[in-house]
Structure formats: C-alpha cells, structure tokens
C-alpha cells in the first residue's frame with residue numbers, strides 16, 4: 001500500500017466518489033458525511049522504543065481498511081464494521097503470539113476481548129495499527145501507555161456487560177449458600193443426597209463488595225432486594241446505593257462479610273489482594289467470589305483456606321491463565337493449581353462468562369464498533385481510554401475543499417505553535433486540542449485546501465520530526 005502522502009487522489013471525480021463511499025457506508029451512525037481519512041505516523045523517537053515505520057492507511061476507499069477481530073466478537077459489531085466496507089477478518093479464538101504477530105503486521109484495526117495480550121512485544125510489530133477495540137470492559141490486557149506513545153488509540157465498552165456480571169453473582173451467592181453445585185453434580189452421577197447441614201438462606205447475611213464501580217453497585221441493589229445487608233470497600237469515595245454502607249478498610253469488610261465478592265480492575269495494587277492474610281481475616285465459613293481478574297486472588301492460598309475448612313465455598317470466573325478458545329482443556333498445563341482446585345467441594349468454576357450474555361455481547365459489539373468507525377473515519381476519540389477525548393462537528397458535503405487534520409504528538413511546549421504555522425497557510429475553520437499525560441491530540445478542520453497541497457501538509461507536519469512522539473497520526477478529508 002502506498003504511503004499516505006503519495007496516495008492522495010487527484011481530481012474531483014475521485015473525491016466525489018470517495019465522499020459518497022464514506023457517507024453511504026455509515027450504517028448505525030448518524031453522520032451526514034465523513035472526510036476521507038488518512039492516518040499517517042511520522043518518524044520520531046520516543047523513550048528508546050523502536051519506532052514503527054510510517055503507518056500506511058489510505059481509506060480514501062474504506063475498503064482499504066483492514067480489521068482483525070479475535071475472540072468471537074459479536075456479529076452486531078462485525079456487521080457495523082463490514083457495512084463500512086472495511087476488510088474484516090473475524091476469528092473465534094485468540095491467537096498464539098507468533099500467529100498474532102504475523103497478522104497484526106498489516107492491520108489498521110484490531111478488536112479483542114479479555115484474553116488477547118497486546119503488550120509492547122506484540123504492538124511493536126503493528127506498523128499500520130491505528131486503533132484497538134477492546135470488546136469488553138477490562139483494558140488491563142493492553143499496554144495502554146505504549147499504545148498512546150505510538151499513536152494507537154484504544155477503546156472499550158465501560159459498562160455494557162456490568163448487569164450480566166452482577167446477575168451472575170446473585171445466582172452464585174444462592175448457589176453457594178445452598179451447595180447447589182455439589183447437589184447437582186451428585187444427582188447427575190445418580191447419588192441422592194438430601195442435606196440441610198451447612199445450607200443457608202441469604203436473607204439477613206452480609207455481602208461485602210470490594211470495588212463499588214459499575215458491577216459492584218449493580219450487585220449492591222440486587223442483593224439488598226433479596227434481604228442481604230451490603231457493605232462495600234472502594235479506594236474512592238462513592239455514593240452508596242440503597243442502604244449499603246461503606247467501610248474504611250478491606251480488613252473491616254473481610255471481618256464482617258459472610259460473602260466477599262471482588263469487582264476491582266487488574267492493576268498493580270490489586271494483584272493477589274486476597275491472599276493468606278486476608279483469608280485469615282475472613283469469618284469462619286464465609287464465601288469468596290471472584291469475577292474480576294484471576295490475578296486478584298492468590299489461588300493456592302484459596303485452596304488451602306478451602307481445604308482447612310475456613311471457607312464454606314467459593315466461585316471463580318477468572319484465572320491467571322485462561323484457555324485461548326472453547327474446547328481447550330483447563331488443566332495444570334495452564335495453572336499448576338488447577339487439579340487441586342477441581343477437587344474442592346462447593347466451588348463454582350466458570351469459564352470467564354460473567355459478561356457472556358446475548359444482551360451484553362450485542363451491546364458491546366455495537367458500542368465498540370461505533371467507536372472504531374468514528375475514529376477511523378472522523379478521528380473522534382470520545383470514550384478513548386488512553387488518549388485525550390477530542391471531537392469536532394463532522395464535515396459535510398456543503399464544505400468543499402476541507403481537510404481534517406489529526407495530529408497526535410508529544411506534549412511539549414512549542415509544538416502547537418509550529419503546527420499552526422503549517423496549518424496557517426490555509427483557513428483553519430475549527431480546531432480542538434487536548435492532552436493526556438505526555439500525549440497530545442490535535443484535530444483541525446481547514447478549508448481552501450487543494451488536494452494537491454495535502455502531500456506538502458503531511459510532509460511539513462512530519463518534518464516537525466524529533467519533537468513528536470513515536471505515534472503521530474494525521475487524518476485528512478476532502479469532501480467535494
């Protein structure tokens with residue numbers, strides 16, 4: 001594929017057809033038209049990283065945009081992307097690193113879920129990548145900083161599966177309290193075992209929620225409606241739902257709760273946040289539920305607490321290492337404690353299905369795919385998790401000779417002045433810039449630009465060179 005600057009189409013005919021292509025291809029998005037888009041990353045160095053060569057995206061025809069979707073991204077999302085005319089390859093599983101590296105070399109857009117790890121060792125091969133869509137809530141699987149420093153925008157879906165996770169937790173709380181998993185297994189094996197010892201109502205019991213965000217707060221409301229007393233612990237001060245009470249420390253929560261449920265993100269502070277010391281602080285016969293990330297619980301310590309009878313039950317939906325796709329085995333090959341875990345009584349082991357409902361997956365598919373389309377076609381970063389959020393009213397067919405410039409750059413003094421000196425040769429109709437840490441994002445719509453001048457514009461922006469971050473992208477559009 002030719003570089004951005006070289007591939008600028010000449011003449012009105014092409015621009016007309018381009019504008020129509022993009023305009024007509026917006027399906028679920030209410031965009032009257034869109035600029036043609038050219039993302040482009042000038043060479044520069046950042047923090048010693050090997051800089052990817054110039055990104056080569058030329059969606060003057062949206063058919064040029066290559067999209068790789070992994071981990072069975074919902075059809076709703078796939079359809080939105082296909083409707084744009086993008087080339088979409090959708091796979092049901094994640095990929096081993098070597099295959100991922102091969103595939104990621106070419107694509108402009110990648111969509112993943114919680115399994116695929118996009119760290120610097122993978123992203124450094126992604127020479128054309130401009131955007132990552134996490135079709136899930138968590139973004140811990142992506143090196144967000146590295147992505148930003150390389151001009152790669154990252155989107156997720158912040159709450160579309162929260163309700164599904166919270167409902168699963170309600171189901172599991174009752175299932176654990178009544179030992180339903182064991183009774184169900186026994187009867188499937190032909191064993192009648194009618195017991196009441198160690199089986200409880202949940203009414204009047206205390207639920208301790210660790211992490212009172214989207215999932216935790218939904219769960220709070222539902223648990224109270226079942227007559228549970230809810231306490232929660234969060235590192236930020238949050239409004240209580242219903243009559244739930246905040247506690248000041250994790251230890252306070254662990255000492256009071258009959259059921260402890262974890263809904264924190266995977267960050268350094270939450271790694272193994274529940275380990276031997278925390279199990280010791282829990283009530284005798286309490287239950288632990290984890291649907292956050294596998295690294296949050298020290299699972300060998302959990303196994304010991306279960307074997308010692310300290311805990312009456314547990315539910316795990318997430319594990320430090322998870323299989324790449326359906327049909328793969330859940331054995332000690334993945335985590336060396338797996339066999340011991342599988343032998344425990346009253347433990348619910350689910351294959352990371354907290355967010356796996358038709359409703360959640362369809363909503364996530366639509367939300368993330370829409371974000372990707374708006375970014376690829378318009379440069380809009382609203383909702384991005386690693387970039388400043390920048391948007392402008394989109395160009396319309398009524399605005400001829402306009403170009404949208406997207407310039408992601410190192411947030412250092414003087415860059416904007418120099419960029420505006422370059423843009424100032426034209427009429428800057430509207431402009432927005434914002435920064436997030438070391439990365440700044442500029443969007444400008446300039447008019448009275450001849451198609452033939454765009455190449456020089458790119459070159460001038462690229463020539464700012466060393467003052468830019470590794471990733472610097474421009475998007476320009478010509479609507480005639």
Ligand SMILES: NC(=O)C1=CN([C@@H]2O[C@H](COP(=O)(O)OP(=O)(O)OC[C@H]3O[C@@H](n4cnc5c(N)ncnc54)[C@H](O)[C@@H]3O)[C@@H](O)[C@H]2O)C=CC1
Pocket residue numbers: 137138158159161162165210211212213214215216233234235236263264265266269270291292293317318352353354355356
């Ligand atoms: N099992 C599954 O399928 C799913 C798992 N998840 C996981 O659940 C996590 C939570 O999801 P949401 O509620 O949507 O996230 P959220 O971001 O809305 O809430 C997380 C809460 O945890 C709090 N927190 C952070 N560090 C903490 C700490 N050290 N101690 C106590 N609280 C802390 C935050 O302040 C925030 O209020 C996600 O990050 C994701 O990893 C999310 C959806 C589906």
Ligand SMILES: O=C(O)C(=O)COP(=O)(O)O
Pocket residue numbers: 113114115135136137138139161352353354355356
């Ligand atoms: O949304 C999340 O963070 C989840 O953990 C769900 O992940 P999944 O889409 O099922 O791989």
